[in-house]
Structure formats: C-alpha cells, structure tokens
Amino acid sequence: MTEFSVPMRVYIEDTDAGGIVYYANYLKFMERARTEYMRSLGYGKVALFDGLQLVVHDLQLKYHKPARLDDEIVVSAKLTGLTKVTFSMSQAVYLGDQLLVEGSVRVACIKADNKRPAAIPKAMFQHLTSQIGV
Numbered sequence: 001m002t003e004f005s006v007p008m009r010v011y012i013e014d015t016d017a018g019g020i021v022y023y024a025n026y027l028k029f030m031e032r033a034r035t036e037y038m039r040s041l042g043y044g045k046v047a048l049f050d051g052l053q054l055v056v057h058d059l060q061l062k063y064h065k066p067a068r069l070d071d072e073i074v075v076s077a078k079l080t081g082l083t084k085v086t087f088s089m090s091q092a093v094y095l096g097d098q099l100l101v102e103g104s105v106r107v108a109c110i111k112a113d114n115k116r117p118a119a120i121p122k123a124m125f126q127h128l129t130s131q132i133g134v
Helices: 025-040 122-132
Strands: 002-008 052-063 072-082 085-094 098-111
Touching: 002 025, 002 085, 025 052, 052 072, 052 122, 072 098, 072 122
Parallel strands: none
Antiparallel strands: 002 072, 052 098, 072 085, 085 098
16 A cells, blocks of 8 residues: 555644644644545545444654644555554655654544444455555
8 A cells, every 4th residue: 555645734723832833733634644545445434434433542653853834744644554443554744855753543443332342344444454455
C-alpha cells in the first residue's frame, strides 16, 4: 500500500501564542488524514457504523520541527498492521520535504453500546487486508 496524503493549511486557531502549531493539534491533523484515507476506501462514516465504533487505542508521536501559521503542510497515513479487532497506521506531517512530526496509531473496533472490543466487519477487514497485502 502506498502512503495516502492530504494537504492542509495551518490556520490561526491551530497555533499557540508564539505562532507555531500547538502540539495537540497535530493529533487533529492526523485524525483528518486517517478519516480521509478511510473515506478514499469507501468508509465515509467510520466513527459509527452498524452499532460499532472505531476509536484510537494507543498512539506515539515524535516531534521534529514546528509548523507555523499559514504553512501548507501534507499529512500522510499508511496502513501498517491489522488484527481482527485493530488496525495500525504510520503517520507523518511534512512541510515540503521536511519531516515535522511522525507517529503511529492503533485504532480499535468496539461495540457502540457497551464499548467492548468487537471484530472489524468482515467486508472492511478484507478490504483493509488487501491494502497491506496480508
């Protein structure tokens, strides 16, 4: 699977008093990239579907350089792993060819009513499997 990417612009509400992107807002950028990636696969409503939800289980980030107000950044998402209940992605934020932030996230499928782990729907699992060549 090749890396999926989406361009974004840094707006004033993304920055802190010093004019650089507030660290937590990189999580929002990455969430948008994951959402657009899933939308590109045909899953437009991935937060809630058929009594199931996809939620972030864990993540790790490493900050290298800051983005600033009005920068045009590119945020990537690449599927790297899959189990019956979770999938993993590597993600990065770039300014041109400069790596600003890199990370990994694991997303879990849970039941909407009781928040317990649930199997990823079969059709989605097969589709995701085809994306990583498992």
